[in-house]
Amino acid sequence: xxxxxxxxxxxxxxxxxxxxxxxxxxxxxxxxxxxxxxxxxxxxxxxxxxxxxxxxxxxxxxxxxxxxxxxxxxxxxxxxxxxxxxxxxxxxxxxxxxxxxxxxxxxxxxxxxxxxxxxxxxxx
Amino acid sequence: xxxxxxxxxxxxxxxxxxxxxxxxxxxxxxxxxxxxxxxxxxxxxxxxxxxxxxxxxxxxxxxxxxxxxxxxxxxxxxxxxxxxxxxxxxxxxxxxxxxxxxxxxxxxxxxxxxxxxxxxxxxxxxxxxxxxxxxxxxxxxxxxxxxxxxxxxxxxxxxxxxxxxxxxxxxxxxxxxxxxxxxxxxxxxxxxxxxxxxxxxxxxxxxxxxxxxxxxxxxxxxxxxxxxxxxxxxxxxxxxxxxxxxxxxxxxxxxxxxxxxxxxxxxxxxxxxxxxxxxxxxxxxxxxxxxxxxxxxxxxxxxxxxxxxxxxxxxxxxxxxxxxxxxxxxxxxxxxxxxxxxxxxxxxxxxxxxxxxxxxxxxxxxxxxxxxxxxxxxxxxxxxxxxxxxxxxxxxxxxxxxxxxxxxxxxxxxxxxxxxxxxxxxxxxxxxxxxxxxxxxxxxxxxxxxxxxxxxxxxxxxxxxxxxxxxxxxxxxxxxxxxxxxxxxxxxxxxxxxxxxxxxxxxxxxxxxxxxxxxxxxxxxxxxxxxxxxxxxxxxxxxxxxxxxxxxxxxxxxxxxxxxxxxxxxxxxxxxxxxxxxxxxxxxxxxxxxxxxxxxxxxxxxxxxxxxxxxxxxxxxxxxxxxxxxxxxxxxxxxxxxxxxxxxxxxxxxxxxxxxxxxxxxxxxxxxxxxxxxxxxxxxx
Numbered sequence: 001x002x003x004x005x006x007x008x009x010x011x012x013x014x015x016x017x018x019x020x021x022x023x024x025x026x027x028x029x030x031x032x033x034x035x036x037x038x039x040x041x042x043x044x045x046x047x048x049x050x051x052x053x054x055x056x057x058x059x060x061x062x063x064x065x066x067x068x069x070x071x072x073x074x075x076x077x078x079x080x081x082x083x084x085x086x087x088x089x090x091x092x093x094x095x096x097x098x099x100x101x102x103x104x105x106x107x108x109x110x111x112x113x114x115x116x117x118x119x120x121x122x123x124x
Numbered sequence: 125x126x127x128x129x130x131x132x133x134x135x136x137x138x139x140x141x142x143x144x145x146x147x148x149x150x151x152x153x154x155x156x157x158x159x160x161x162x163x164x165x166x167x168x169x170x171x172x173x174x175x176x177x178x179x180x181x182x183x184x185x186x187x188x189x190x191x192x193x194x195x196x197x198x199x200x201x202x203x204x205x206x207x208x209x210x211x212x213x214x215x216x217x218x219x220x221x222x223x224x225x226x227x228x229x230x231x232x233x234x235x236x237x238x239x240x241x242x243x244x245x246x247x248x249x250x251x252x253x254x255x256x257x258x259x260x261x262x263x264x265x266x267x268x269x270x271x272x273x274x275x276x277x278x279x280x281x282x283x284x285x286x287x288x289x290x291x292x293x294x295x296x297x298x299x300x301x302x303x304x305x306x307x308x309x310x311x312x313x314x315x316x317x318x319x320x321x322x323x324x325x326x327x328x329x330x331x332x333x334x335x336x337x338x339x340x341x342x343x344x345x346x347x348x349x350x351x352x353x354x355x356x357x358x359x360x361x362x363x364x365x366x367x368x369x370x371x372x373x374x375x376x377x378x379x380x381x382x383x384x385x386x387x388x389x390x391x392x393x394x395x396x397x398x399x400x401x402x403x404x405x406x407x408x409x410x411x412x413x414x415x416x417x418x419x420x421x422x423x424x425x426x427x428x429x430x431x432x433x434x435x436x437x438x439x440x441x442x443x444x445x446x447x448x449x450x451x452x453x454x455x456x457x458x459x460x461x462x463x464x465x466x467x468x469x470x471x472x473x474x475x476x477x478x479x480x481x482x483x484x485x486x487x488x489x490x491x492x493x494x495x496x497x498x499x500x501x502x503x504x505x506x507x508x509x510x511x512x513x514x515x516x517x518x519x520x521x522x523x524x525x526x527x528x529x530x531x532x533x534x535x536x537x538x539x540x541x542x543x544x545x546x547x548x549x550x551x552x553x554x555x556x557x558x559x560x561x562x563x564x565x566x567x568x569x570x571x572x573x574x575x576x577x578x579x580x581x582x583x584x585x586x587x588x589x590x591x592x593x594x595x596x597x598x599x600x601x602x603x604x605x606x607x608x609x610x611x612x613x614x615x616x617x618x619x620x621x622x623x624x625x626x627x628x629x630x631x632x633x634x635x636x637x638x639x640x641x642x643x644x645x646x647x648x649x650x651x652x653x654x655x656x657x658x659x660x661x662x663x664x665x666x667x668x669x670x671x672x673x674x675x676x677x678x679x680x681x682x683x684x685x686x687x688x689x690x691x692x693x694x695x696x697x698x699x700x701x702x703x704x705x706x707x708x709x710x711x712x713x714x715x716x717x718x719x720x721x722x723x724x725x726x727x728x729x730x731x732x733x734x735x736x737x738x739x740x741x742x743x744x745x746x747x748x749x750x751x752x753x754x755x756x757x758x759x760x761x762x763x764x765x766x767x768x769x770x771x772x773x774x775x776x777x778x779x780x781x782x783x784x785x786x787x788x789x790x791x792x793x794x795x796x797x798x799x800x801x802x803x804x805x806x807x808x809x
Contacts, residue, residue, distance in 0.1 A: 084307075086306060086307060089307050089309055089310050092307065092310040093309070093310050093313050093336070096310065096313055096314050096317050097313075097317065102314070102364070102365055103307070103310060103314065104365070105306045105307060112365065115365060116365040119363045119364065119365060120363075122363055123360065123363045
């Protein structure tokens with residue numbers, strides 16, 4: 001049981017993720033449709049885990065990578081789960097370098113997502 | 125970024141190119157030579173990275189394509205064929221051309237599409253193992269097989285040892301990702317990033333670079349220096365998605381298997397004693413983990429210095445040496461003991477410094493000879509000849525200026541041997557020779573100079589043919605043609621415009637002949653000799669000074685002028701009575717131990733008039749002569765006085781006095797006077 005923030009510019013993805021998390025017994029404490037909003041909500045909500053779409057339109061000079069940077073700056077222990085398309089390998093590597101803890105590929109496989117979340121939360 | 129890194133890029137990439145060439149030749153000889161293959165792969169990989177960073181797209185593209193092909197070879201998905209080798213050679217040549225464009229700041233107009241296409245085709249082609257090659261390959265032991273162990277370099281071994289001593293654990297961690305793991309590059313990177321948070325990675329198999337590029341199957345091995353226990357690591361790693369299995373075992377120290385030696389580049393191989401890498405006592409044992417880790421950082425053991433800077437240092441060194449000599453002379457005249465002691469120490473230090481600086485200018489001859497395997501291979505192939513090249517003594521060191529200059533002459537001599545010396549295989553067989561011709565390059569060091577011998581076991585030089593040709597070309601009178609000795613033949617061969625080749629070939633007949641070789645060698649203060657035996661082969665012998673900057677010379681006085689005669693050319697100095705100089709056919713000669721040596725009066729030769737100081741020696745007074753040897757011919761130089769032997773720093777003459785007959789350069793003496801350096805070559809006539 002964890003408090004999860006979802007950052008994704010696609011409403012469809014936010015809904016899919018929310019459904020998966022809720023059925024798993026987690027609480028979706030908030031969602032954001034752009035990087036800037038995502039960073040602000042992370043700071044106020046202080047969730048246990050945040051899922052971050054790595055490819056999002058730039059919003060006030062902040063994109064997915066920028067959001068990862070901001071969040072890890074605010075909270076070095078932040079548990080950031082990157083959600084990315086298969087083609088975005090370089091971005092994912094960059095996000096890991098910046099401190100992202102895990103990544104998953106779209107299309108999201110519910111079992112893989114559950115497994116990943118369980119593992120991130122298990123690690124201190 | 126562009127400019128400051130360009131030089132480094134250029135010099136490094138040239139080293140890589142040379143290395144690739146050398147390894148390709150070895151790989152061609154032995155297609156199973158995994159060391160060479162890996163080395164080529166490493167070089168192209170690095171080239172790709174460097175060029176991409178610099179924005180040299182074409183270089184990056186070619187090296188990338190080569191790398192892909194090499195990777196297939198490494199993974200034994202393809203097998204080394206002569207076609208592949210040829211294509212790789214073509215790739216290297218293209219890279220070299222592209223790098224040259226960068227060097228010359230040219231905009232690249234080179235078309236790389238053909239080469240790219242050829243490389244891509246090879247990648248697509250299904251190449252079945254050649255039965256011969258396949259038989260020798262140890263099956264199941266690919267370079268990345270699961271049972272392989274990471275091999276450590278010496279530095280890593282020291283780190284390893286140090287880590288153990290300081291109570292760290294060193295683990296072999298084998299990580300297996302789930303089958304069909306998506307984006308395994310990023311996954312591997314995530315695993316590595318996690319491990320780096322725990323400790324220091326000593327090694328990986330495949331390498332970390334390969335892992336980041338996804339060049340592995342499902343499983344890879346990491347050697348980690350870490351404080352944590354294996355259970356904690358296990359838990360941590362299993363907590364990463366898509367990690368299927370983690371196997372942790374204590375690592376053992378195993379030195380690296382001897383791999384092919386890198387071509388020796390002294391600025392890199394001149395390593396400090398290994399003690400330098402070990403952190404000073406105290407910094408390791410009691411520190412915190414972060415302090416400990418910093419001690420694992422590699423210490424820089426060599427640096428690159430632009431050649432111009434070395435030249436400058438050398439020039440200053442020359443000035444310093446001269447000032448020192450002047451100082452010593454002044455001090456001696458003052459007779460103050462304390463000052464003499466200081467001056468003695470200074471003298472000693474300057475000499476030591478001079479030696480050290482000389483050393484920095486030296487490079488092993490391998491620097492140029494290593495490329496020759498490639499040159500010979502290409503030429504032999506083009507001429508349909510089979511040739512074995514033997515290189516002896518390539519570790520001998522030579523001043524890099526000399527080295528720079530002799531590359532072309534040597535290649536020319538090689539070409540000469542391949543074109544004219546060695547016969548075609550059939551012809552050799554019919555003569556009962558090994559169809560494979562042999563060329564050997566032998567470098568030896570003698571006192572004050574080195575000699576390079578290039579010999580072949582070909583047909584030898586036909587004196588009569590040379591004579592006929594020379595007459596035909598109007599180079600020598602007809603009556604001389606039938607009566608030639610080796611020395612005269614060499615003279616003819618090195619006459620401008622002489623070529624015995626029946627047709628102009630693209631190897632030898634490039635409009636330059638042996639004359640250019642000779643002029644070059646002699647301009648370096650060296651000498652070209654030649655021996656030949658019909659049917660057995662030809663040998664060219666180059667004698668070169670170790671360095672051009674400082675030479676040992678004999679100082680002599682001619683009237684009021686001081687002249688420096690390079691010691692390398694001096695056989696002896698003698699004093700004779702005037703009547704010992706005899707006239708033979710209008711020439712003055714001297715009989716030294718039954719050898720008749722022509723005498724040259726230097727004041728006349730050099731046209732030194734000067735005021736008649738003490739003039740030539742008076743009657744019955746002994747005359748000093750310096751006997752020099754040039755092209756195995758002796759000459760006695762009549763001088764007024766022999767001053768003595770001294771190291772002199774050769775300074776080029778300014779342009780307006782450059783072409784003065786008899787003078788090769790100038791030097792500044794201890795007393796500040798300028799002395800001219802004698803040009804032996806100009807005396808030969």
